[in-house]
Amino acid sequence: MDISTLLQSILNGFSSAGIYILVALGLTLVLSIMNIVQLAHGEIYMIGAYGVYYITTSLGLNFFLALVISTLLMGGLGIVLERLCFRPLRGQFDRAAIASIGLILILQNVVLSIAGGDPRSYMSPFTGVLKILGVAISWDRLSIVLFGFGLVAALFLFIRMTKTGQAMLAISQDRDGAALQGINIDRISMAAMFLGCALAAIAGALVGAIFSVSPTMGGFALMKGIAVIILGGLGSIPGAVVGGLIIGLIDGIMPILTTTHIAGLIGFGAIIIILLFRPQGISGHE
């Protein structure tokens, strides 16, 4: 193995991590604020990618504009789902999760009947390679790393600096305590769904630009997202970042160290081992 393959796989690992983190952040935000495991999160990711596909190909808008529009639309969809589906089921953990499974069926089949089952693709605006120290790094992968970690930084700032962000943090630590400060739980829940869905849409759109989009792409994202939040500690935002990095890097680097089929299982093995010793995940509380 030469050094450039290693660097390339590390970069691949980071770019996978970027995607996993974006997906996991949305899941963990919704989980910690609404106390709901939103299993249709992968579908939002998928529709976000389709949004960019249709806006770029049918409307002919450029990728970035399409990304913004699709992200906002998915955020809006998140608000609608919170209002219609999750708010009536608040506090009913199992039923809300099952309802989100129903949403998977609905959303996936809506896309299937509109777009068909064949994978579609659109051009990534990030082309070519960047040469650093003789190592060729593809711009599309690099873009995901930059986007992913840029958004993580932005989210951290949002939570630290804004009132809404602080309210989110407060609700995740003590719901009734937060309500007694006058925090409107309904409104913050909507904001959390908006943010979570928007992040998922961005992740989907970035992945779609490199690979392709298909109605079933959400399942993979959901699995990775769940793996990340279990590993990182359910409901913990820093945990999602750490967990995403670990699983992303495992996925990126392991294939060159061992055979592919073992690599796929290592992530799961890591989770089992960590949960054996720390049932609450890496940075989970209590």
Added chain:
Amino acid sequence: MLKIEGLTKHFGGLAAVSDLDVSIGPGETVGLIGPNGAGKTTVFNLVTGFLRPTKGRVVFEGKDITTKKPHYLAGKGIVRTFQATNIFPDFTVLKNIVFAHYLRPRISFWETVCHTQSSRRKEAEILQRSHKILELVGLEPVAGTTAGTLAHGYKRLLGIAIALAAEPKLLLLDEPFSGMNAEEVGTTMQLIDRLEQRGLTILLIEHNMRAAMNLCQRIVVLNFGKKIAEGSPEDIRENKEVIQAYLGAGEVIA
């Protein structure tokens, strides 16, 4: 019978219980009292295995049981009740008690699935014993009622009955009188009295100081997780520190 040595439990940075020594002899009724948040329930959780201590040992009948699981300890005869009403709400009162006979007599998996002769005999025996317990606590009239629909006082009594069905040697009662009206407190006190006479060893957490003083031979007072006094009810009643911990200041209610 039970010996607690240097028991300490930290939650985060705060010590909920620190360096507690208590020992209980067979047949004794000991009260554990103290203001809200003094760490009484934490002691229960530590003794019954629901929590692991940071430091210290719990010894029961000469054996170190510090790291044992609750179900194992129940098998050894350490059974507790819970502060929040704790019953199986969807079962009938009788079924609650039948359930609590889980450990004795042992019926194996295949016996129960196959309905053998011996399992039927054992089940009849359990049923008989359950009715006896219900009579003892005075819940026999409501044996067929769904437990979740009982009045609060009855639910609390059922909680004690469930613990009795597990055939404890050492019974830990966590605020048995809370939320009971005066009449219910009376009957429950009589019940505990009867249990004492039957030779049961009892550790009782109580907020209601008068009840604790009537029932217990010895009282341990906790405040901020530390033992601040120990002695007979008379000693405790006179103890300045206790009065202060309880009431804020001694002279208000003398």
Added chain:
Amino acid sequence: MLKLKDVTVRYETAEAVRGVSIEVPEGSVISVIGANGAGKSTILKAISGLVPLYSGEIEFSGQKINRMAVNQIVDLGVVQVPEGRRLFPYMSVMANIKLGAYLRRDKRGMMADMEEVFRLFPRLKERSNQKAGSLSGGEQQMLAIGRGLMARPKLLMMDEPSLGLAPVVIDLLADTIRTINQSGITVLLVEQNASLVTRVSQKCYVIEVGRVVLEGNVQELMADDSVRRAFLG
């Protein structure tokens, strides 16, 4: 200012409140006392809108509030310092204090009030960057009260503020409640600690198993045997 009329709250389990009527006049310190599980906390939860009423009515400044959302009730100036403090343990002391003023927009007034809170509790200022969960019990109680004051309450409800506090700290607490009251805030105090109640409040309600069994002047009630029972059993 606050009127509870024949309020009943039903839970599936534990404590409930049955036909409780309480009146809190403006500018007063009113106490509710009773043993564990008597339903004291439920009364405050019902006022704050955290639990729904089964029957009865709650009025604040002539306005019916028993159907309002929790945040609307806080916006009216009815603020609760809940039992067990309910702080945000993984946030800093400062962040906790700021969240108390969540509904306010007057930056300057907030800053002034924060200074006021720090003047009242200098310890909090020293520890303003520490995580709330790492504070001692007494400091946590100060923070909870400070956070409650940041909302500029008209009515401040405190649920067992003496819980887990050393006698010295309780003395401080009594002074604080008096200071708060003198600054024009009406206080509804739920307590088990008799000395705190007698030192700060004028009128008191005794609750037993969800019912008001006695009400009246604190000094007179303290002489009554049934009050001692509520405390001592």
Added chain:
Amino acid sequence: MNKRILIWILSYGILTVFPFLIPLFITGPYVTHILILTVMNIILASSLRLINLSGQLSLAHGGMMTIGAYTSTLLVVKLGLSSWVALLLAGLLAAVIAGLVGFPFVRLKGIYFAIVTIFLTAMVTLMAQQWRSLTSGSYGIYNIPRPDPIVIPGILNITFTSSVNCYYLVLVIMLVSLIMLYAIEHSRIGLTFRGIQQSDSLAESVGVNTAGLKVLAFSIGCFFAGITGGFYSQYIMAIAPDTFGFLFTVYILIYMTVGGSGKFIGPILGAFILTILPEVMRPLKQFQPFFFAGVLMLVIFLMPEGIVGLPGRLKTIAGRLFKEQQERA
């Protein structure tokens, strides 16, 4: 009393015999296929309910079926074992794996356990895809032999070359499974499961090893999933890694939830109605997933106890209306 027992035996007898008679009236390979699926779904949903009884929500059934299918196939194809032995071992291996995996995860409460089981299903699929030397990868295994004929020389010779006979076979498996599940539920173990569901700390305090029993419930439920997976691969004569994926598992959960997990009959009703009904409205085939999701949402939002809770719910509503009328009068 005797009359009641007679009626009881008669009605259950008819209910048992009736499914055996269906192929006499309705024939055709497609219909038989649907009947087989219905019966399979009844086993799956009912065994999922057993896990649910101990307070756990499992989404591992698809993974367990995959394990069962590959186990039975490999034992028959590679080792030449009897298909019956292979089927039993398929169930046992699923149960053992469930036990091993369940152990570290059983401490996770509620939906967190469910999440891990989703994961388990995904991992099984991944392994089946990647372990090419054993499973021939994503391509799957074809030409799996049908179950061995049951032969008692001179008396009996049942072959399973026809689908109808496979239907009879799965029907027998279902009856045995349901009887076992019923027996377990009404035994002390079943009582213990239900106690754990209501309050696991209280159950623990009277001596129940709650963690162990939760694993046991999970393991028993997965046993039936393993058997059903094994059967299906023998019936369809093929298996691929994604035959029973996440969606398949979700459907089982939907059968149980829609039917109602509170009663034994719930999952049976749910699986029956939701497998048969979409076939009745086949012209609208493309809307089937929406139909599914729609029914699920309807139940989640309006009928918390599922179809089996409907009579009780109607009764309370009728009672309320009646009372209102009386009050008005």
